[in-house]
Amino acid sequence: MRIGKLLILLVALLVAYGILITVAELPPYGMPDNPVHNQVSERYINEAVEDTGVLNMVTAIVLDYRAYDTMFETIVLFTATLAVVITLKTSKREESGK
């Protein structure tokens, strides 16, 4: 058991080291010329009001540009609700019969 945990720790540290090398390779944090700040975000920032009429750009993205994702977000919630209900809500008769 102990050895297993140690092994997991070792593997995790190795993986973390690999990811850290990668992190060092990522574009520097907080710079305005990073690839993330490309024409996509520019349009969100500059034209959100014209496009959607919303001042808050995050809202504009969530509810308009990427509303399809948001729909699935609600569906995730709905799914989770149902899954919770189907797990927990069993009638008394079934509970005693199991």
Added chain:
Amino acid sequence: MRILLEKLMANYPYFAAVVLFTIGALTVMTRSNLFKKLIGINIMESGIFLMFVAAGNIRGGAVPILDEANTKSVYINPLPSALMLTGIVVSVSVTAFALALIVRLYKSYGTTDAHRIAEMRNEVSER
């Protein structure tokens, strides 16, 4: 090594994200308590969220809301924030479902320890 460290320092939010991710992953793998596993998952997810949100930031940038009071000229990238909004909801849903399952398991087995549950199940199936 030196350059690596310097770059890591420059990218410290990503570094923090990796640390969180590793802690979370280790917790999931090594703990047998169901709650701790769940908490581990949440820590992992937080790490990823942090990475995303950090990617959207610009030093000295403003909150992406058009407002008279907002005097700065540079806005940060709103997209990662919007994505993580969805991500957090997903994470909450998973947590809720997992908690429900833990409740169900506790009702049946009277414990929240994965090993004990496995033992008890094997006993039942042997009988």
Added chain:
Amino acid sequence: MTAAITANLPVFVVIAPLFVAFVLPTFARRMRLVEGLVIFVEALGLVGAGYLASIVLAQKGIPIIYRLGGWPAPWGIELEVGSLGAFFLLVIAGVSLPVALFARGNLTKEVGSKERVTRFYVLYLLLNGALAGMAVTNDLFNVFVLVEVATLSCCGLVSARNHPRAAEAAFTYLILATLGSTLVLGGIGFLYITTGHLNMGFSSQELGRIWQDNPHVVWVAISFMLVGFGVKSALFPLHLWLPDAHSTAPSPASAILSGLAIKGYLICLLKILYNVFGHTLIQAFAVHRILVLAGMVAIIAGSILALTQDELKRRLAFSTVAQVGYIYLGLGLVNTKGLTGMLFYLASHAVSKSALFLAAGAMIAATGKQSISELAGIGRKMPITMAVFTVGSLSLVGIPLFSGFIGKWYLILGNLEAGNIIPVAVIIIGSVLCAAYLFPIIRTAYFEPVADEDWQDPGLPQKISLILLAVAIVILGVLPGPFLELASRAAAEFLVLQ
């Protein structure tokens, strides 16, 4: 009107099951209506998928692009129904309709009261919608959200069985699957940070420019995706959750989980590997070798594990581990023949494995016996069920005239084209092992003395659904024309990019 429907069909096939899922709880007590609605919407999905496939086939390689909300590509989310999308939509609809038909009136034993059955159907439809979404989406973050919907509904379906073991299996599944999707999200994060795009096409273009400067990032992103989707699609050492989850779930759920849900994740992985990273990167980072190796290990290990099981559904579940190996092996073949074989095998396994699970479910429901040795002589008592089981087994083993053979044929061709010799041998050894773990069941069922018990074939809808699946297996094996055409076009498209 019709023009509007045609134009919106790509999103319609995704939304329709979701919409019905939302309204279904309203009629929770009226079972007939609920079942009717589910079957109706599945049939609608099949018609829609068939129509889309015919359009795609007629258009000769020009995909149908649908812009959600009217926003053009890098800003909004884009749906793309190309050859791959149409192919997978057909698979989804073709499998989920018979499974829904089978579930009709058959669930109360395994699931419980009417309300619970309704909830089961809701989760079933949600899973369907998510899978259809995976087939057509062209956006990385959308993939993640869909994967989460699918994961949650899968776990919900597993825990629908009113039994503590099901809850335990569901919990393990949920934790590991969430681990997987977190890894996927991490991979998407790395891709987004380096490319600045979430749309697969744009991301791929950008990646093509910068990958040489950021090899580690690409490497970590690929491995995150591989491990993440590997957990979800039960690639061999990461399959730990699968046997419990698939064997404790209610039978229709087992069928859909083993048959379709895993394939959805595989399609996502395929899209990300070939549409985002592209075949040049795959070869540059030797990912294809890893995939072939992982596939070979999974085939052998899964088959051997399956051989040791005596419980019928567990044996089928381990067989899924082995069969997923074939698909991973195919994923690593960077040529048209191999990818065609992979896609066709995916479809073939979807149909065959659901037929097997449904037949097994019918047998277990009729006899109350779980283990293979107790099912002696069942072939005489339940001829149709066992006949379908036999057809499914023959297809998995890869006997000519059944769908699995064509998949294996193209996989072998692809391997030869790639110059791989050992994987070819592994494919054949896998087939022999597959025969070794499936034929004893058939032998026990047909050639052992008949137990003197009142076992009967299931009701008419169940019979129809089983026969539909068997017919689908044979048609795929004998006249796969349009299917093969779609698959080979999709494969060719993957290799044209970049």
Added chain:
Amino acid sequence: MLNLILALSSGVVGGLIVAMMPQANHRLRNLVVLVFSASGMVFSWRVAQMVFAGESVKIAGEFGGLAWSLAPDPLGAVFGLIASTLWLFAAVYSFGYMAQKHKQRTYYTFLLISLSVTLGVAFSGNLVALYLFYELLTFATYPLVIHERSSEAVKAGSKYILYSLSGAGAILIAIVITYRWAGNLDFAGGPILVGCLKPGLSWLLLLFVGGFGVKAAIMPLHRWLPAAMIAPTPVSALLHAVAVVYSGVYGILRVVYSVFGHELMGQLSFASILPWIAAFTILVGVAIATQQDVLKRRLAYHTISQLSYILLGAFTLQPWGLTGAILHMISYSTLKVTLFFCAGIIAEQTGETKVSRMGGVGWSLPKTMAAFGIASLGMIGMLPLNTFWSKYYLMKGSVAGGRWPLALVLIGSGIINALCFIPTVVTAFSGERVRSDTEQGGRVALMLAPTMFLAAISLFIGLWPGIVWSGVQAVVDWFF
């Protein structure tokens, strides 16, 4: 075309009818079995006639982008003739042998279905169809192997399936490689791989020979065959001495002459080893046979040895060798089925399965043992019997190919054969003359009639080989 379809479908249709019929009505069922095996034979004869007359008989189609075709050439026609004719005899014999046994319906159903599948192997016009029917043959005959349902039978069945499927897997790989290299799998129009001399060709040949060699019981791939002798005697006689093993032999003949072609084969180094492997199997098989005490096992090892005669002839790559191979295919089958039928009668009527305890059996079963004696002489290659001619041409082929030691192997194996069978016959007729009525009654008559008739046919062909000569000549002309 119509004849071909009728020949192929009569078995399956008959099998399905038998499966649908009620258990109790034995007489009607036997009639159905007789009618459909006879029709299978008649239509195979018609097909063969058309093929020998030079007409082209062909059905072709496609599944999954793979073209299949059924187009018998003379070799296929000869195999179809042998199989369908002997099938009729075996069916008649079964009426007697199986009369008081259980599970007759399953038995006759799969017996008839196997007829169709075997004819499918014979008449296949390309590798895809050949593979398809070859694979199906395994499954169609499996229920016959495990007919006893004892744990030993089940074990034998599993062995049979695993060996056959592994072999079929090797064949599948080989077919795919052939398809990649040649782009065509049709037998018509010369050897498939002609003019495609590649470095891996020897490996391809190894895959093919290894794959078909499982069913042809080349040593060391033969182990399933003695195990499968657990099946009822007519099945052993027909399937494990003729139909199933011949499908393997036929596959190898196809590979040598239709896939590679004798010219290409001549250039492969591996091809020159093959006759020696066959010779090894001939000698070792018959040597093991002499050690066996159980008659059916002795016959099984003997089968292994005799099959390699055919392969030896094929591997010499000489016209005379092929002549000998085809002649042996015809003559060996009649004799071996006779031997098995005799063994079945002995086991049924006296209960003796061991050679050592058969002293005096000949007096109680004189006709049976007479047929057995004739067949034994045939196995040695004595003149009045048909195998004399085949051995003669086999030797001629070996010498013509410059491999004269092979001729010595053939002579040597003839001597061992004599050691193997003659003592049996002698012991059978030794001991006290006991008159008994073990050879009387309708049931024995049903078993005895086909046995005697086959022995008579063997003699007839031996005395007048011209009757089969035209067919053999057609095959040899087709390939050379």
